Amino acid sequence: MKHSLLFKAGILSLMLFIYGCGQDSSTSSTESAGESNTAASSTSGEPVAIDENSHFVPVLSYRTGPYAPNGIGVANGFVDYLKVINARDGGINGVKIAFEECETGYSTARSIECYERLKTKGPTGATVFNPMSTGATFAITEKAPVDKVPLITMGYGRSESRNGSVFPWNFPIYGTYWTAADVLVNHVADINGGLDKLKDKKIVLVYHDSPFGKEPIPLLEKRAEMHGFNLIKIPVTHPGVEQKSAWITVRKEQPDYVFLWGWGVMNSTAIKEAAGVRYPREQMYGIWWAGSEPDVRPAGDAAKGYQAVSMISSGKTRVHDDIMSYLYDKGNGTGEVEYVGQVLYNVGMLNAALVVEAIRTAQGKYGDKPMTGEQVRWGIENLNITQEDIDALGLTGYMYPVQLACSDHEGKQAARLHRWNGNTWEYSTDWIQADNTLLDPMVQTQADAYAAEKGLQTQACES
Amino acid sequence: MFYREAGQFKTSYQSDQAVFPIFQDRVFIALWLLLAFVAVPLLANEYLFRAIFIPVIIMALAAIGLNLLVGYCGQVSLGTGAFMAVGAYAAYNFMIRADLNPLICFLLGGLSATCVGVLFGIPSLRIKGFYLAVATLALQFFTDWTFSRIDWFTNYTPSGSIAVQPVEVFGFAFDSPLKKYFLCLFVLVIFTVIAKNIVRGRIGRSWMATRDMDVAAEIIGIRPIYAKLSAFAVSSFYIGVAGALWAYIHLGSWEPLAFDINVSFSVLFMVIIGGLGSIVGGMLGAAFITLLPLLLNQLPVWLGFSMSTAMVSHLEFMIFGALIIFFLAVEPLGLARLWQLAKEKLRLWPFPH
Secondary structure: OHHHHHHHHHHHHHHHHHHHHHHHHHHHHHHHHHHHHHOOOOOOOOOOOOOOOEEEEEEEEOOOOOOHHHHHHHHHHHHHHHHHHHHHHOOEOOEEEEEEEEEOOOOHHHHHHHHHHHOOOOOOOOOOEOOOOHHHHHHHHHHHHHHOOOEEOOOOOOHHHHOOOOOOOEEOOOOOHHHHHHHHHHHHHHHHOOHHHHOOOEEEEEEEOOHHHHOOHHHHHHHHHHHOOEEEEEEEOOOOOOOHHHHHHHHHHOOOEEEEEOOOHHHHHHHHHHHHOOOOHHHEEEOHHHOOHHHHHHHHHHHOOOEEEEOOOOOOOHHHHHHHHHOHHHOOOOOOHHHOOOHHHHHHHHHHHHHHHHHHHHHHHHOOOOOOHHHHHHHHHOOEEOHHHHHHHOOEOOEOOEEOEOOEOOOOOEEEEEEEOOOOEEEOOOOEEOOHHHHHHHHHHHHHHHHHHHOOOOOOOOO | OOOOOOOOOOOOHHHHOOOOOOHHHHHHHHHHHHHHHHHHHHHOOHHHHHHHHHHHHHHHHHHHHHHHHHHHOOOOOOOHHHHHHHHHHHHHHHHHHHOOOHHHHHHHHHHHHHHHHHHHHHHHHOOOHHHHHHHHHHHHHHHHHHHHHOHHHHOOOOOOOEEOOOOEEOOEEOOOHHHHHHHHHHHHHHHHHHHHHHHHOHHHHHHHHHHHOHHHHHHOOOOHHHHHHHHHHHHHHHHHHHHHHHHHHHHOEEOHHHHOHHHHHHHHHHHHHHOOOOHHHHHHHHHHHHHHHHHHHHHHHHHOOOOOHHHHHHHHHHHHHHHHHHHHHHOOOOHHHHHHHHHHHHHHOOOOO
16 A cells, blocks of 8 residues: 555645645735736736737747757747737737647757747737747648748758749748858958958867757868868767867867857857867857857856857847836746847847748738738748848848849848857948858759759749 | 457467467557558648658657667667667768668668667677666767767758658659658658568577566677677667658758657657557657647647747646656556457457456
């Protein structure tokens, strides 16, 4: 009878535990309900219920696991922007945005589960997915055409997916990894006075050993072959806390530049290790996912002078004031107030702004009602954001004019660099253009290979 | 009352040696099959198919495979992820280079895993227990390295990530979740029947003899080299096929990380929690380890608690860990043993004396 006693004790403790949690969360939910009462009928930042008259935006986020320090910022920015659109503008042309977060822990398997869970929610199904992970993007890319849900992969995902005839459902807006890598190569060429001066230089790529980290390699190899520089690739195993051997190699090789293709805790570790082997941080350049506050703050002073490609930097503009007054001042902010205005927060916000503008564009054609994934796909492909639109949204300086087309799902092949000065990130260069004459054939070759391997019927882009 | 074998007389050796000698068990299995083949396809929606049933079925196949090795032959292995990876990459390469029928490619994937399994099973002839576990761990790291560093295996894709071709057999495409579900279910049923009969037969008995005491087994005439290597071969074949299915049917696109050491651990946990040396244990363990986290993750929403996703995720880890300890404390022999105890109680119920 020992068993049954143990069993009862276990059940009892479990019930107590669940009861405890229930109490804890029920008090907090009554609190928020009270708040929405005081805010009365006026628009508040409360989550919108998924009902007949709402767009459903699924949010894949990771607030736990080794990538949480970075994932939290992105998720907060994304969700806050959706909330402020509901609160400030009353939704998109009167149709509110309902959203639901699903925790992936940056795991591909969990991301697929979240995708399956959320794709049919809402009156018209999910409008658009933002997988927030390159591994997950690869997996969901296979499923999205079947389910007719578009993917916005802002600054990540498959580089060749900017080719809309092979990848009609993928939109790597504002930059792919090939663009970023080419920007970096062009930048170091500028410093040296031209691409031909790169001959016999030594560049080390320290990369996250995953599709994300491997993505820039074909471009860098091509560039190395063209200009005769020496490319050394050093993989770092997930999650990247163990990099001693990588940096011993860097010390031995004494490269002219180090490109850091890391994410999460790998970045701050890399900067600390670089300081450990006395490699100058001024010669280190990160990808945009290695250029935010959680990447440099843990390294302290060692991070000063480190630069990274930037889709968008830190700082605040009018929309941040709106977020403060509509959300945080009323206690409806998504996270801690310190996140507002950080690099990754702004990245998440920019990503959400793209989602909102895509839905708005789709509504222009299909009417002011909840949009389906297919309609939003049309909206993204026909996205045309002008400077006036950006000013009207209050995003001046934090969003750039972009026009997409079937042949170009990326929209912008240029980026700036920003430098960490010990306190904040500040832009260190002007816009650097990636070389499309080099990128276009590579994208075409790779996209054709993908289509051939999968036996896809591709539709040539009109015009 | 209902579950009682009184009055069921066995008049032939055949009926005495049946897999399910008791009539009620046969009815029960028939009901399960009916549920799986008829009720589930009629009732389930796409989410249930793609996120619940298909992964559980494939993982059950892998767990049964590992159970043949660990539970029946007593050879501890931490190389499950590696065997799955071999199965998946081999199937991919056969498909893309030889352009064979996908089902044949899956089986060839399994056979490739068999070859690797036999090769890495050789150390088991000299080393046992933890030491063997470490040797199989080496295989795990070796395959991780192989598939992420040797570009030939991934057909030189720049990111090292593979996107699979559609699974089409004689013009019949397994494209909808329902068709995929049936494919996996058929594979599981066939492989389960084979596994059950292997372990009942001469080979299975030689495995169990080796597991229980290898010196004694050798003395009664079982050659350890055949017993151990055949266990490695059959087990890796099952796991290889499971890996190919996992890649082609469930994931659709994968990177080497999809078959890392965590997969090895979780399949081993499935076997331990499900019950070592039991076919049904593999299935129960797979369902437990795969479904419980998802259930814990969605439970707060169903119950109407509003919690942050991070909080839910933390709770999920804590409760999941606590439940594993709880189950192992209550019944170290696993869920299969609990099931067996329930059956024994049922035989006496409602008059226990």
